[in-house]
Amino acid sequence: MKKILFAASECVPFVKTGGLADVVGSLPAYFNDDEFDVRVVLPKYTCIPEKFTSQMRYVTHFYMPYMGRDRYVGIMELVHEGIHYYFVDNEDYYSGKAPYTDAYYDLEKFAFFCNAALSILPVVEFRPDIIHCHDWQTGLIPVYLKDRFAGSEFFRGIKTVVTIHNLKFQGIWSVDTIKAISMLSDYYFTSDKMEAYGNGNMFKGGLVYADRITTVSKTYVEEIKTPEYGEGLHGLMQARSNDLVGIVNGLDYRVYDPENDPLIPRNYNVDNFRKLKKYNKTALQEQLGLKVDSKIMMIGIVSRLTDQKGFDLIDAVMEQICQDEIQLVVLGTGEERYEKMFRYYAEKYPEKISANIRYNEAMSHEIYAACDAFLMPSRFEPCGLSQLMSLRYGTVPIVRETGGLFDTVDAYNEYEHYGTGFSFANYNAEELLNTIRYAEYIYYDKKRDWNRIAEFAMQADFSWNRSAREYEELYRELLED
Ligand code: ADP
Numbered sequence: 497m498k499k500i501l502f503a504a505s506e507c508v509p510f511v512k513t514g515g516l517a518d519v520v521g522s523l524p525a526y527f528n529d530d531e532f533d534v535r536v537v538l539p540k541y542t543c544i545p546e547k548f549t550s551q552m553r554y555v556t557h558f559y560m561p562y563m564g565r566d567r568y569v570g571i572m573e574l575v576h577e578g579i580h581y582y583f584v585d586n587e588d589y590y591s592g593k594a595p596y597t598d599a600y601y602d603l604e605k606f607a608f609f610c611n612a613a614l615s616i617l618p619v620v621e622f623r624p625d626i627i628h629c630h631d632w633q634t635g636l637i638p639v640y641l642k643d644r645f646a647g648s649e650f651f652r653g654i655k656t657v658v659t660i661h662n663l664k665f666q667g668i669w670s671v672d673t674i675k676a677i678s679m680l681s682d683y684y685f686t687s688d689k690m691e692a693y694g695n696g697n698m699f700k701g702g703l704v705y706a707d708r709i710t711t712v713s714k715t716y717v718e719e720i721k722t723p724e725y726g727e728g729l730h731g732l733m734q735a736r737s738n739d740l741v742g743i744v745n746g747l748d749y750r751v752y753d754p755e756n757d758p759l760i761p762r763n764y765n766v767d768n769f770r771k772l773k774k775y776n777k778t779a780l781q782e783q784l785g786l787k788v789d790s791k792i793m794m795i796g797i798v799s800r801l802t803d804q805k806g807f808d809l810i811d812a813v814m815e816q817i818c819q820d821e822i823q824l825v826v827l828g829t830g831e832e833r834y835e836k837m838f839r840y841y842a843e844k845y846p847e848k849i850s851a852n853i854r855y856n857e858a859m860s861h862e863i864y865a866a867c868d869a870f871l872m873p874s875r876f877e878p879c880g881l882s883q884l885m886s887l888r889y890g891t892v893p894i895v896r897e898t899g900g901l902f903d904t905v906d907a908y909n910e911y912e913h914y915g916t917g918f919s920f921a922n923y924n925a926e927e928l929l930n931t932i933r934y935a936e937y938i939y940y941d942k943k944r945d946w947n948r949i950a951e952f953a954m955q956a957d958f959s960w961n962r963s964a965r966e967y968e969e970l971y972r973e974l975l976e977d
């Protein structure tokens with residue numbers, strides 16, 4: 497049996513702020529369990545719902561020296577839907593309302609997590625062959641395995657994989673600060689290791705020391721080798737290109753399934769969506785106080801409201817979109833200017849625009865099921881799961897051709913009568929508007945084509961099956977090295 501440990505800062509169903517949680521919470525179940533024992537280690541945040549914390553089993557606790565003090569490390573354990581989870585408990589660090597709270601404090605709590613996640617392993621007697629680290633929060637683990645944990649027999653030979661879900665976030669602060677919270681020596685703070693542009697950089701440590709690096713789409717692999725998308729680390733990405741692969745994310749098709757989804761008013765499938773999907777639209781129109789009309793084109797957005805997702809482009813064309821025969825339903829939280837922008841248009845056009853400035857799992861499913869189209873004009877997108885959810889629900893994505901959006905959405909081609917969505921190339925508001933208007937034209941004037949696109953979308957396979965095989969192959973290859 498090959499033993500794999502996922503280390504991450506979020507994971508469904510316990511705690512989620514974005515797609516990282518979806519991936520960490522669904523991929524482990526898709527490995528062949530005759531060959532792989534995949535477990536997951538997470539911080540035990542106090543914001544994890546009681547229904548899960550009450551089921552966790554207390555294993556033991558110990559005190560770990562960290563930043564000049566002996567700190568409490570509790571170990572909790574839970575087997576949930578067949579997957580074995582370890583939780584690192586320390587209420588000084590993990591009692592915020594959300595997993596991420598304050599930029600500085602986040603660095604310290606995840607540096608502590610990297611130390612603790614390794615320290616608990618001999619105690620729980622689980623020695624992974626590979627530790628699979630996700631994003632900057634776990635970036636110190638590969639460094640520690642070469643440093644403070646290298647002396648011990650238990651840790652010798654453990655391999656590491658680092659997956660980049662988003663290179664924008666790296667865990668950066670002054671060299672002195674990162675030195676203090678990582679407790680690593682001066683040796684590590686040179687430009688070929690954890691120093692970058694005069695600062696200390698936690699993710700860079702992981703990206704330098706990992707045995708393999710993956711990211712979540714093939715296109716993003718190429719993009720991050722360029723100055724435009726490399727977030728300052730394109731040189732390192734180029735240098736490590738032999739160890740860098742792209743494996744596109746999948747979806748948990750058990751959870752995102754229009755035929756069996758308990759969170760939507762009317763279930764449907766690829767054979768009957770033409771008749772039934774619209775009942776989800778009228779139900780949502782009623783619920784949100786929009787004009788009830790099953791024929792009007794409804795466009796959805798479910799997103800963190802940040803620059804990454806292309807909201808400045810949407811802002812630039814909002815007034816024009818509002819003149820069209822459409823409805824727009826937004827669900828999201830994030831930067832204040834975008835929250836305000838959507839609230840403003842929702843007040844101005846109450847029958848057309850609905851701004852739901854909050855986080856709500858159930859409502860996200862209602863939107864994926866109800867809308868005709870889904871808007872995601874990202875500036876960059878390592879993979880993107882929202883468009884995969886939309887495809888699965890026959891809700892046609894309108895995207896910019898970047899990263900995983902480019903890899904997962906096939907632009908509609910009128911002459912070949914094929915496509916699963918609509919897309920545009922340049923980060924430009926006019927191209928976005930033209931693409932939305934082209935989609936409107938197909939929706940209203942070529943309804944049969946529109947329905948074919950939705951049908952192709954629903955037939956596209958983005959379940960984990962294929963991508964999980966690619967991770968298995970990567971693990972095997974790494975263990976043969
Ligand atoms: P990212 O991880 O960059 O935010 P993804 O598309 O990979 O983008 O994943 C976003 C995930 O978060 C999806 O599961 C999406 O449905 C969910 N999501 C985003 N905002 C909200 C919200 N306000 N309410 C509910 N779910 C949301």
Ligand code: GLC
Binds near residue numbers: 514519662
């Ligand atoms: C990040 C990326 C998103 C990706 C997700 C899961 O949040 O922004 O594109 O889908 O991670 O890999």
